[in-house]
Amino acid sequence: MMLKPSMSQLAIHGESYYSVVVGIAKRARAIAEKQEIEKEKLKKISDEKPVALAVNEFFERKFTIIEDPSVKPTRSVGA
Secondary structure (H helix, E strand, O other), rough: OOOOOHHHHHHHOOOHHHHHHHHHHHHHHHHHHHHHHHHHHHOOOOOOEEEEEEEHHHHHOOOOOOOOOOOOOOOOOOO
C-alpha cells in the first residue's frame, strides 16, 4: 500500500528523505503508544494506522524535523 502524499511532496523544506522517514517513524510510534493507552482506558481510537496519521501530520506541518547540520551530507558539484 502506498501512502499519499508522496515523499517528494513531504520533503519540500530541504529535509533528507532519510530524516523524513525516521521522523515519521518516531511520530508513528508515539501515536501507537498513545492509542494503546487510550485503548486501555476504553476510549475510541482512530481507525487509521499510526504511520498514515504521522504522514498526514507531517504533511500538514503539525510537527517538523530538525536535522543536525554536522551530519547532513554535502553534495559536490562536478567531479
